[in-house]
Amino acid sequence: MSTSHIRIEGLRKTFPAPRGGVAVTVFDQVWFGIEKGEFVCLIGHSGCGKTTLLNILAGLDESSGGGIVVNGKEITGPSLDRAVIFQHHALLPWLTVMGNVAFAVRSRHSGWDNAKVRAHCQKYIDLVHLTGSEMKKPSQLSGGMKQRVGIARALAIEPDILLMDEPFSALDALTRGSLQDELVSICAATQQTSFMITHDIDEAILLADKIVLMSNGPEARVCEIVENTLPKGRTRKDMHRHPHYYPMRNHLLEFLVNRANSFKTELSDPGYDPMHPPVTRPGVGQPAARPIDAPGDPLPEAKTAGR
């Protein structure tokens, strides 16, 4: 892990005590790494500190202990190399689609003239299929389109890593699906290093090379790192046919339903080392949990994490 492109090392976040209360340590001893070109998802229950972790990674918040090392250097604040796609798009409502993307591009390339900025923005607006909506204001766009602008804005600065905090959670299932597909193809084409928080197990299986499981707070830890055993090039339509799909899905679901909460007991296990959380590869070396062409979806709703 010490060679990873991005290393989260012993990260801790404690919020100071509110008047009369006690300080809460949201998470502690969080260690994991993100390799170059890798897509990492973080799954955990509401309130375990996922957003806090992502904000520290983005440089928007400060850790209370431990640190984050990118390319061998400890981060000290926000950087154009770490682009953020916000949960609620965070578009500037007085700017057009083009204006929002251009705002980011001008921040990256302050020397570019207008024509060059526009051409560069156009490329990314086209990439997220918003051609023709360049001059619209965010209030004239649907939720999915707004999130696409957010994606275009983040990608247009060609960041080293893309950070996403539940970017699709506010969208309906159909829109979410098509945006996931687009993200898959964009990340595959550009080998974009990405880190994404999600509540959606299927989203994690579709997108992630590696899924980091976080236990419930306070004092949340990384319980386990799950390697995605489904082959690359999987799609939303066919991934459930793969023999590793149900082992993966059941493993993640089992974690969210039972283990995330009872993890405190696993913590005392002398085999657990927070610096090297166990790595599992569900489905590998096991018989398929279900027939390959299992009809329908008898499993309970995957999004158990929401309150």
Place this chain on the structure above:
Amino acid sequence: MQLPLGLRAGLLSVVLFIAFIAIWQAAVSGTGKVADIDPEYAKLMGASAVTGASAMPGPGDIGVTLWQHLSDPFYDNGPNDKGIGLQLGYSILRVLAGFGLAVVTAIPLGFLIGMSPLVYKALDPYIQILKPISPLAWMPLALYTIKDSGLSAIFVIFICSVWPMLLNTAFGVASVRKEWLNVARTLEVGQLRTAIAVILPAAAPTIMTGVRISIGIAWLVIVAAEMLVGGTGIGYFVWNEWNNLSITNVIIAILAIGVIGMVLDQALGWLARLVAYQE
């Protein structure tokens, strides 16, 4: 078929106007010869005593005088006889001067206050004490220190229009969505560019609300201020015509004050729509 709402409202406005004029006319016109009085005495007392007509001018009188004013608004026959347009011009200039000074003071200062919770807290007690003071209460102090009645009036306009803009700017700047600031931070946008490209447009609608309230107050206060300092301006005109017992001119001045106030407010309303955005 139903006429569009705008047209129906317009028609209703016209009907109300006609009704108002009719009632006004009826209220001021005489009931005929009320009493047999000595013609010599009647001559002395004027028509109103004989016919019962009110001394209050009717809409016709106002119309005639208004036409006279409108056909020559800018004449100047010495200190006590200037056209109403000229007087309004003086007032508008004073308001714009005081208000302009307030804009260039309040908006930058409000920006600083809004950006810094420390400055906000430190200045808050002063603002809370200064804000509720009637601007006219400053007048003697202004006359004493500035020693010029025209400038004192401008100062009073300044002091009354500064607070709404200061408070609205500070509030607007302090309540810019954290999300938007975070966007700027993750893009490594410098402080100055964040202030100009994010905070200013985000706070602009709130600032404009303050600006609009300010010009409204300034226009209210200028009439009173000019009554006090005298010399020129529509406030002085009203006072002067009252001393001349010309109710007609007073009514016309009231009308003019209303119209100019509306124009000022509409102009700023138009500006406010330019900077408005929909979330």
